Amino acid sequence: MLITNEVPDDSGHEDPGHPERPDRLVAVRDGLSDLGLGDELVTIPARSATRLELLRVHQGAYLDELGAFCYEGGGDIDEDTYATYDSWPLAQLAAGAGLAVVDELTRRGTGVGFVAVRPPGHHALADRAMGFCLLNNVAVTAAALRAAGERVLVVDWDVHHGNGTQSIFWNDPDVLYVSTHQWPLFPGSGVPSEVGGLAAIDGIVNLPLPAGATGDVVARALEEVAAPVIDAFAPTWVLISAGFDGHRDDPMADFALSSGDFAHLATWAAGLAPAPGRLAVFLEGGYDLGALRHSVAATLSAVLGDATASEAPTNGGPGADQIGRTQRERASTLTLVMEQRAAEEAS
Amino acid sequence: MSTHPRTIAVGFDGSPDAIGACSWAMATGRYLDAHLVLVHARGLLDRYERRDPRGLLGGVVADLAARHAFDPTRLSWHVGDGDACSVLLRCGAAPVFADLVVVGSRGRDEHAGMLIGSTSLQLAERSPIPVVIVPSATSAPY
Numbered sequence: 001m002l003i004t005n006e007v008p009d010d011s012g013h014e015d016p017g018h019p020e021r022p023d024r025l026v027a028v029r030d031g032l033s034d035l036g037l038g039d040e041l042v043t044i045p046a047r048s049a050t051r052l053e054l055l056r057v058h059q060g061a062y063l064d065e066l067g068a069f070c071y072e073g074g075g076d077i078d079e080d081t082y083a084t085y086d087s088w089p090l091a092q093l094a095a096g097a098g099l100a101v102v103d104e105l106t107r108r109g110t111g112v113g114f115v116a117v118r119p120p121g122h123h124a125l126a127d128r129a130m131g132f133c134l135l136n137n138v139a140v141t142a143a144a145l146r147a148a149g150e151r152v153l154v155v156d157w158d159v160h161h162g163n164g165t166q167s168i169f170w171n172d173p174d175v176l177y178v179s180t181h182q183w184p185l186f187p188g189s190g191v192p193s194e195v196g197g198l199a200a201i202d203g204i205v206n207l208p209l210p211a212g213a214t215g216d217v218v219a220r221a222l223e224e225v226a227a228p229v230i231d232a233f234a235p236t237w238v239l240i241s242a243g244f245d246g247h248r249d250d251p252m253a254d255f256a257l258s259s260g261d262f263a264h265l266a267t268w269a270a271g272l273a274p275a276p277g278r279l280a281v282f283l284e285g286g287y288d289l290g291a292l293r294h295s296v297a298a299t300l301s302a303v304l305g306d307a308t309a310s311e312a313p314t315n316g317g318p319g320a321d322q323i324g325r326t327q328r329e330r331a332s333t334l335t336l337v338m339e340q341r342a343a344e345e346a347s
Numbered sequence: 348m349s350t351h352p353r354t355i356a357v358g359f360d361g362s363p364d365a366i367g368a369c370s371w372a373m374a375t376g377r378y379l380d381a382h383l384v385l386v387h388a389r390g391l392l393d394r395y396e397r398r399d400p401r402g403l404l405g406g407v408v409a410d411l412a413a414r415h416a417f418d419p420t421r422l423s424w425h426v427g428d429g430d431a432c433s434v435l436l437r438c439g440a441a442p443v444f445a446d447l448v449v450v451g452s453r454g455r456d457e458h459a460g461m462l463i464g465s466t467s468l469q470l471a472e473r474s475p476i477p478v479v480i481v482p483s484a485t486s487a488p489y
Contacts, residue, residue, distance in 0.1 A: 019395055080391040130430070131391055160391075186391050188429020188437070252395055287395075 001111035002300060003042045003104050004032070005097035010118055012086025019252070019287040020119060020132040027289040028116050031296030035308060042111070044104050049095035049140055056143035057136055057168045062127045066091075066134060077129045091119060091134040098141030098239075098282060105277040112270070112303045113280030115141075120284045122162030122241045123187060130164065131187055138241050138282045139168045145237050146174045153178065153235035155269045157218070157262075158243020158284040159253040161190030165241065166204055171197030176205070176233045178226045180218050182246070182253050183208030192329040198341045202334060205229050207326060211254035214317030215261025218246075221323050222268060225330070230272055237280075238273045240266070244286030244295040248314070252287050258311035259291070259298040266302035279303060351379050352477075356438040356445035358431060358466075359385040361404045364451025366411065368481040372449040373415035383417070384443050387426045388434040400426060431466045432473075439476040449479045 007029065011022050032041070054063055069077070070088035077083055083091075094117035101113040121138055123131030142152045142165075154169075156162040156179040166189065169175040181190050196203035207221040244262065246255035266281070273279040281303060286292040298310035357372040359365045369385070376383045385408060387400040401424050412419050425443050427434035438445040453464035467480045 018392075078390075079393070185428045186389070186394070186430070188388075188427070188433025252391065 001040050001042060001108075002037055002114055002304060003044060003101055003108070003111045004114040004116055005101055006043050006046045007116055008046050008090065008093050010090055013084055013090045013119060015082040015084070018082060022118075023289055024286065024292060025116060025118055027293040028283060028296050031293040032114075032116075032300065034293070034297045035301055035306075040304075042104070044100055046093050047096045047100050048089065048092035049099060049135070053099060053140055053144060054092075054095060054135065056147065057126060057139045058124075059127045066129065081129050081132055081134070083129070083134060087119070087134060093117070094119060094121065095135040095137050095140045098137055098280065099144055101280055102141055102145065105280065108277060110276040112300075114300055115280060115282040117283055120243070121282070122156060122158060122165050122243070122284050123160070124164040125167055131160065132285075133164060136164045136168060138239050139165050141280070141282075142169070142175055142239055146172065150174070150236045151234065152176070152237045152239060153230060153233065153272060154239050154241060155272070156180070156241035156243070156284070157246065157265055158241055159246035159250070159255050160186055160243065160285065161206065161208075162241055162284070163187045163189040166190070166194065166206075169200070169203065171199045173200040173203060176203055176230065176235065178205040178207070178222070178230065180207045180209060180221055182211055182213065182255055185253055192326040193333040195330060195333050195337060198337065198344065201337050201341065202229055205330075207323075209255075209319040209322055212256050212317045213319040214256050214314035215258065215264060216313070216315035217317055217319040217323070218255075218257070218261065219264060219268065220320065221326070222265070224323055225326055234274075235272065236274055237278050238269060240269050240279070240281045241284045242266075242281045242299060243284035244292050247286070247288060247291035247295055249288040249291040250286065252285065256314055256317050258314050259294040260310040260313040262295045263298040263302035263310050264313055266299040270303045352381050352446035354382045354384060354443070354445045354447075356384045356386045356425070356435070356443055356448045358435050358448070358450040359387055359400075359404065359408070360431065361400075361407060362451065362453070364453050364481070364483050366407065366451075367483065368449050368451040369408070369411055370415060371479070371481045373411060373417040376421070377415060377417050382421050382423070384438070384445060385422065385424050386435060386438055386443065386448075387424065388431040389426050389428050390430070394428070400424070432469045435466070435470050436474055439474070445476060447477050447479065448474060449481060451481055452483045
């Protein structure tokens with residue numbers, strides 16, 4: 001069973017010519033339709049995140065500033081990111097969708113969640129919009145789960161590093177953030193030596209890979225570097241920041257993934273959920289509409305345990321040598337940071 | 348380590364403050380006989396629209412070099428993917444290998460009202476190499 005949010009009319013959050021556009025959710029809905037789920041697809045009403053729910057991850061002054069900016073008509077927030085008059089209510093709905101989906105999963109105790117929202121969220125910082133993102137949707141849900149006593153794993157396979165999510169949970173021992181991403185690339189963060197703050201050492205696992213990376217390399221990085229950390233963390237919930245801009249047809253970056261690779265990654269991530277009803281997939285990037293449609297269908301098919309036809313998985317790309325360097329850089333940083341923590345505790 | 352900078356990186360986004368920073372870096376670089384690297388942070392839309400800062404801003408830089416009698420053969424560009432702060436923080440390492448980084452007080456996206464923008468402030472806090480923040484021409488004296 002797939003539980004997803006009702007998509008509101010998001011046509012008001014648009015900047016002509018901008019790649020983060022309403023057609024993206026049309027492609028996502030088409031991908032959902034391709035699955036032909038029938039009664040196995042449950043659509044729940046959208047709801048806005050409350051101010052208190054947003055305050056778990058965002059600063060109040062930033063929420064006030066963003067809301068006021070939108071009500072005054074919006075404009076360019078930075079070189080990449082825009083907001084319109086309608087963006088504030090739509091961003092609140094995007095942030096609330098994950099909360100509603102997780103509530104429904106909890107009530108039913110079964111199923112997989114799919115949070116189909118825009119604007120995306122994983123670049124949004126506590127006090128700043130960035131990289132097309134206004135509010136950090138996956139972080140709002142992770143923080144709500146954390147407040148309920150859960151241990152939350154966020155797996156982010158968007159081709160860009162989720163600097164906002166990393167920053168928000170930098171020092172939180174109850175949230176583990178794992179990211180595969182192209183590097184160097186926007187936003188410039190996400191190197192292996194970023195391992196979390198002193199209160200949450202090893203709470204961040206960054207797996208940067210070069211342009212041209214294929215699905216086998218991404219999967220190997222997750223298996224060899226992230227899997228042992230995830231096992232030790234023992235998550236009670238798994239949230240996926242599912243960006244599909246790592247697809248080979250996407251214009252925003254240079255990974256060489258296929259929809260079949262996303263299916264493989266989704267199967268792997270679904271296997272990390274400790275029980276039924278504890279996995280939710282959040283839409284992040286993905287700007288080629290055809291690739292987005294097919295990758296969404298392949299991903300959701302995989303998490304539901306089905307094998308809908310998708311493109312063949314890819315292999316043979318560069319990046320295998322980077323995995324060893326990542327292991328070594330993480331190990332040496334962890335040693336240093338643990339020594340630093342021991343010194344601070346001793347003093 | 349040399350006693351004075353041999354390679355100066357200057358954050359350059361074409362904003363008035365960046366032009367001020369570039370002017371300062373050219374005047375200083377000429378005096379020190381240093382190489383100047385114009386560092387441009389490439390954002391999501393820069394990449395999507397395949398913008399090349401050398402084409403868009405090259406004329407401005409050529410005018411500045413002429414005004415400051417800075418040898419254009421000692422100028423080069425580095426376009427790095429990321430936000431301005433993260434790209435400038437990497438300037439001390441390959442491929443730029445700068446000894447000094449120069450920025451204006453506020454970047455193109457940073458609104459007036461604060462004396463120093465967040466990029467300059469973060470850079471000053473976190474940079475592994477020395478940082479010069481060139482005040483905006485419109486900063487009130489105090």
